[in-house]
């Protein structure tokens with residue numbers, strides 16, 4: 516499976532590229548070949564990837580990323596071909612219709628891949644975020660991560676929240692966190708961590724979308740170890 520990390524130099528703060536390593540490792544543990552490709556502006560984005568990853572970034576970098584992604588076109592083609600897109604924080608914001616940046620609250624056009632809009636919020640959301648997520652293939656899970664964003668995101672009718680907030684701000688303080696497109700194949704979320712390292716079930720959900728079938732849990736001892744680590748982090752409250 517080809518996993519494409521898009522514009523690490525622009526959208527790579529907080530180590531979100533670690534999400535690619537988690538996906539690759541979980542495939543490897545199941546005996547499925549994984550190839551992780553890092554693409555930077557100026558190099559064409561391949562359109563034959565299965566999962567594309569966008570990470571967090573600063574305001575100016577977000578604008579540059581949108582410009583490059585639109586000029587390149589590869590990500591749009593890949594999504595038309597059925598790829599999965601997982602976008603974190605700035606990456607999530609740019610997937611929407613528009614986002615506001617800079618001291619003068621300049622409105623920038625986004626990629627239009629998710630029915631969400633982001634504006635500058637009254638205060639920066641910084642801290643642990645804890646949410647409840649209903650996994651489409653069954654079960655309810657606690658997701659944890661670290662949020663740090665000044666943009667507040669509101670969902671339109673063609674997007675559904677990824678999860679319900681229990682601790683932290685999430686999208687804008689309305690109790691929702693993240694967004695999922697109508698197809699289910701474009702997912703945006705605020706938490707860093709990397710979030711897939713802290714939430715292996717979410718990683719497996721992305722892999723299931725890309726593979727087109729459900730995956731059994733990994734070896735019990737390994738999942739228990741991951742679960743214990745996650746529980747410890749859950750108790751860090753703001």
Ligand code: GLN
Pocket residue numbers: 570571572573574577603604605606608663664665666667
């Ligand atoms: N620049 C965006 C904001 O502050 C995204 C920040 C981030 O990716 N952590 O809202």
